[in-house]
Amino acid sequence: MKPAGSEDAAALTQPLVEGAGASGEGAVTAGADLATDDVGYLTQLGLIRGHLAVGYALYQRELPQLSETHMKHPQEEIYASLVPAFNSRGCAGFANDLESLAAAVKARAAQEEVAAIHAGLTANIARCEWSASADDPAVLAKVIENLLRTAAEEYRIGVIDGVIDNLHEYQDAWGFTQVANDWARSAAFADSAGAAAVAAQLRDVIAGLDGLWPSLDPGGSVDGDAARLFGAAARVQIAALPLRN
16 A cells, blocks of 8 residues: 555545445445445445444433433335345335334333343344345445545535534544444455554554544534545545555
């Protein structure tokens, strides 16, 4: 990998989302045929995972009201776009699981019940992921990049001049980054020394973002800027170049 020169350094702080003017969730997969585009498909599933990750974390922290909004979001705004792809790829989907988890959180069910539903839902999402190339390091690196770019867009909405302006989007950015980190630890990267080295770089990049979220409900100001997430996405893109050769 070449050292970052002046052009690379400038790129690190720019929103490199595909499509002029694109922003927000789904921008990085806009126009993708999710039935055939594995990167787009896995990115959308990653966004669902991200919402669920932060919703579940908030419920564990005894913040059910904040958790509830994240549990509803995947069903209302993301899932429908995946249904044709599920049908094409032979995945049964997991709509009932999403509804069950949202209902349990709304009813303030016991932690053990929510944990069991969440575990079952996570397993069903994983089964749908395996209808794509979830064992291809190049595909996963692009998914990680997409998730970080989306996290950057959400963080840019959530935090303005160091002040929490939209708590939900700030939390979403955390969730998407957690999923990116999970994918960077996939066994798919262990198939070759080169892929393993790339994965180590990706994990280091993501680890450097921890300070952006001092907590999931910080209550005021944070010492964070979306440019760090945009920069991380760009560094992932550069680090993953050897996987595409």
